[in-house]
Amino acid sequence: TRPADKATVKALFKPEGTAGVTISGKVTSFGTGTTTVELLDENGNDADFTPCTGTETEFTYTFTNVPAGDYIIRVMKANHVTRDYKVSVE
Numbered sequence: 001t002r003p004a005d006k007a008t009v010k011a012l013f014k015p016e017g018t019a020g021v022t023i024s025g026k027v028t029s030f031g032t033g034t035t036t037v038e039l040l041d042e043n044g045n046d047a048d049f050t051p052c053t054g055t056e057t058e059f060t061y062t063f064t065n066v067p068a069g070d071y072i073i074r075v076m077k078a079n080h081v082t083r084d085y086k087v088s089v090e
Contacts, residue, residue, distance in 0.1 A: 020065040021089050027075055028058045035077045037061040042070035044084075 029035050032055075039049040052061035066089050073085040 020067045022062060022064045023066050023071075023073070023087065023089070024060060024062040025073075026058060026060050027054065029077060029080070030057055031077075031080075033078050035059070035075065038074040038076070039063045039066070040072040040074055042072065042086075044072055044074075047071060 023039065027035055027037060034053050034055050037052045039047050039051075041047045049063050049066070052059075052063075054061075068089050070086065070088050073087055075083045075085070
């Protein structure tokens with residue numbers, strides 16, 4: 001495996017009425033291939049959000065109508081280290 005990419009993930013929270021919030025941010029990586037960003041529940045299980053994918057070295061991801069709770073944003077790319085980032089929506 002290759003050494004870890006330098007990945008930058010920033011979560012921005014924007015209210016979207018009473019249905020939940022939008023979590024969005026930018027992933028920066030190097031090399032070719034597809035990067036996948038997943039929103040998981042606090043235990044690392046599927047939270048019923050469609051994963052975001054991008055093949056660019058920088059791409060923006062967005063998850064909408066996220067209800068209150070604790071989540072994990074997981075960033076994955078083949079032959080790279082998987083990164084988890086904990087976020088709370090209140």
